[in-house]
Amino acid sequence: MKKKYLPLLFLIAFLTMLGFGIIIPILPYFAENIGASSLQIGILFASYNVMQLLFAPIWGALSDRIGRKPLISFGLFGFSITFILFGIADTYTEMLAYRILGGIVSAAALPTVTAMVADVFPSDERAKGMGVIGAGIGLSFVFGPAIGGFLSPYGFSVPFFASGGVAFLTFLIILFALPESLPKEKRTGQTREKKGNVFSVLFGPLSLMYGIMFVVSFAFSGLETTFALYINHLYGFTSKDLGYMFLVMGIISAFVQGGLIGRLVKRLGEPLVLTIGLALYGIGFFTIPLAASFWTLALTLSLFGAGQGMIRATGTAMITQRTSQGQGVTSGAISSMDSLGRILGPLAGGAVYGWFASGPFIIGGVLMVIMLVLFRTRYHRLPERAEA
Template identity: 70%
Template sequence: MGKKQLVLLFFTAFLIMLGFGMIIPVMPYFAKNLGVNAFMLGTLFASYNIMQFLFAPLWGIVSDRIGRKPLIGFGLLGFSITFILFGLATSYGEMLAYRIIGGIVSAAAMPTVTAMVADLFPPKERAKGMGMIGAGIGLSFVFGPAIGGILGTFGFAVPFFAAGTVAFLTFFLVLFALPESLPKEKRTGAIQREKRENPIAALFGSALSLLYFILFIVSFAMAGLETTFALYINDLYGMTEQQLGYMFLVMGFVGAFVQGGMIGKMVKKLGEAKVLVLGIVLYAVGFLAVPIGSGFWSFALILALFGAGGGMIRTTGTAMVSQRTTQGQGVTSGTISSMDSLGRILGPLTGGAVYAWHPNAPYLIGGVLMIVLLVLFQSRKRYLPEPHPDPAKQESPHTA
């Protein structure tokens, strides 16, 4: 794996997700400015994630057939067009339509970047590659909201135009600089063999269901925290959005540092399974510590635990699945993305509901779920298949 290709994938992931981060601070205000109520705003967010959940595995199948680069380019163009159109929207109906279409087309981009890493890295080095991609994503959510907040002062639509422009420029980076990672001889092409690429089978019909379940629960619990934490620190401690922004800045930097600078060494020394367990432990401690936090620095430290733990879980979990899958890497990465999207659909709904019952409930439930995952993984990990020693075996399960 060449250093140049890794750098290109890092910047591709960073630039793709930078656009997502840029709209975070302004989207609620932009929508409410057009008369959108809380339920309608929730529908806008949910519709995007629902489309990502449904279509990411399907785009993964396509990338296994035609290669990675066309799908990344298609996703970037779709992202660019739909975000610019969203910025031009003058009604809720237009907003919803563009979010739905945007969710469908942009689902082709990031999972395919992950599949590229799986193509290019041998199994023993894959966690390091996934970590670099995770670092790019983490940094995008450090700088994206800050940039979006500044641009939003010039108009709520401006960050959407900027995000669309960034995606369009990234398309040219991919087109001219990023090489294809999946040779024609390793692509799946026979329609009669598509059944083996069924993403439902990947979830429920394989020995990897445990890892998919862990990635889903982690996303579910974290989405519940992200939905309610601003309310929590404001309702109980009177903290402001600016203070919350600084806390998430700390979390983002810690996550990027862990994924970009530490994961490779940790995996080499401990192995993926132990690093995954450590990440879940950090999440458990973080969730259970929220109810006993009392000030800015204590909450910043708690969020730093999530930044570090999240980097460990997502990086090693994704690497472990990609090392053991009998599916193509495209459909595998798409299925992983779907698990994340499903968690981000159900997590906010559940988190909001239990927060209304008691402010500490989302975090206590999150802590309990992490403990359950620890017990489940430790008791079932011996049933996981061994990693493929030869990367080629993971990319050509359909060849004779």
């Protein structure tokens, strides 16, 4: 059964995040072009994720009741409309409104894809499944920022229209080609097993793992918010240069997740692979202030590409293997932690950048060291796998 689902889920993850990746090099410049400050740019990033934080658990619980496909379809259709609207915005207020609406509707999409992987893959193969989906996401960051950089000379709105078109194409693929992964008899409306809510999930035995997902998201989203401004203000690099840098990062991330995660987990185990990922993130953060050329900055981003592949795939697999709740609720909780990091990270990154340009990266490196120490001293206290 997993052979039937995996290529489609890979394609859906790739196309979903391709639309998101297209606008990464553009959004800070687009907002700055209409007079937004670095803090206001941080608010734009954060507002999207505030809605993701609030609505991902709701959509996740609903997917446990009605199935995965309706929620993914709804999320991608909403993603398409709101990105097109953002592209025609000409005031900061309009941008903020469309980001908020986009966060609400798109929160139903990618977390539900993660729940689908957990539905289909047995516990001992889940890291590999998450890795393949992560490879799709990684490849989207190969092509997405590069496409955004290529389209930006034609106007800042054009990449957003392209993102909306890609999202609508993905919606059509889901509608006509993606089968449902959660049988009716396993939905929470049909059984009393595996019911739960986001609070019982987040503050349960897996709180350490959710904390890691939050801190990684917090630190990296601070980088996303400020890196474009940093390399432009200090070295004069443009959005096109940034697109090429993300191209290098995406290639590394896709290679690690699609080709190496399964082998690494089988040889080293998930805890050690996650440890290596955190270490690579930490090295990357501390190296950014030392890098000054295109290639040193691009190679530094490649550390994040490799680390992201290890952290996302193994962290998500470890949580879904050990959860006692429904996979929709669990995936929603993972997404909430990611979103909470993306709420606070851009705000902190934008504020610190205005005070000290290298500050967001140094703080990120310190946080990775803390998480690395906590994980290595406490991971053995995690509950056993919940399924064979």
